[in-house]
Amino acid sequence: MQQPLGVILAGGLATRMGGGDKGLLPLGGGTLLSHVMDRLEPQVAGLALNANGDAERFAALGLPVLPDPVEGFVGPLAGVLAGLDWAAAQGAEAVVSVAADTPFFPCDLVPRLMLAAEGMEHPLVLARTPDGRQPTFGLWPTALRDDLRAALEGGLRKVVMWTDGHGGREAMFNAPGAPFFNVNTPEDLAHAQALVEAAT
Structure with a gap:
């Protein structure tokens, strides 16, 4: 299997952080997004960002910005679909999604x-x-993108309902700590900052 492309999912509304672009919040010497990019970029053949609204606010990142292809902020599967459409146009077999x-x-x-x-x-x-499962962290085949589009347009929102329906598998991660800890609140951001400082 060829090396997949990567898509960072940043299409949500960040309501628990007061709205705005959570990925652009400062963390360490960069931002949440820059930390995510630094982790993902060495693992994939190319990188894009799924985000809605004015793409110019992400211009400094130098990444393709992919809006949701399904309207209405329908959840992370719409970002996955945006990544699959982008990857298919480049002849890629799959994308890996991560949360911003x-x-x-x-x-x-x-x-x-x-x-x-x-x-x-x-x-x-x-x-x-x-x-439990981490539904925003996955490997997705471009061959099923039209099936996913039809499911979203039909009202499907739960990631695992779609993956289970297609015989999806799981990869177990038992690393110590909380490798999939995500920043939802100002308190979470302070905790992430403490983790970065402790690691430097």
């Missing part, structure tokens, strides 16, 4: 998702921890 507010995800996320997908006709794998 989760700066400490595993540095071996992509190879472990790919390992779990071995032998699948259409590589479809979600990350899992002992606490």
Whole structure:
């Protein structure tokens, strides 16, 4: 299987942070998004950002900005679909999605998702921890993008309902700490800052 492309999901409304672009909040010497980019970029063949609204606010990142192809802020699957359409236009077989507010995800996320997908006709794998599935961290096949589009247009919103319906697998991550800790509140951001400072 060829190296997948990567898409960072930043299309949500960030209501618990008071709105705005959560990924542009400062963290360490950069932003939440810059930490996510630094983790994902070495693992994929190319990178894009799923975000809605004026793309110019992300111009400094130098990434393609992909709006949701389904209107109405219907959730992370719309961002996955945006990534799949972008990847398919480049002849890619799959994309890996990550959340823009989760700066400490595993540095071996992509190879472990790919390992779990071995032998699948259409590589479809979600990350899992002992606490449950991580539905915004997954490996998705471009071959199923039209099926996903039809499901979204038909009202489907739950990630796992779609992945389970297509025989999706899981890749288990048992790393100590909370590698999929995500920043939802100002308190979470302060905790993330403390983690960054402790690691430097």
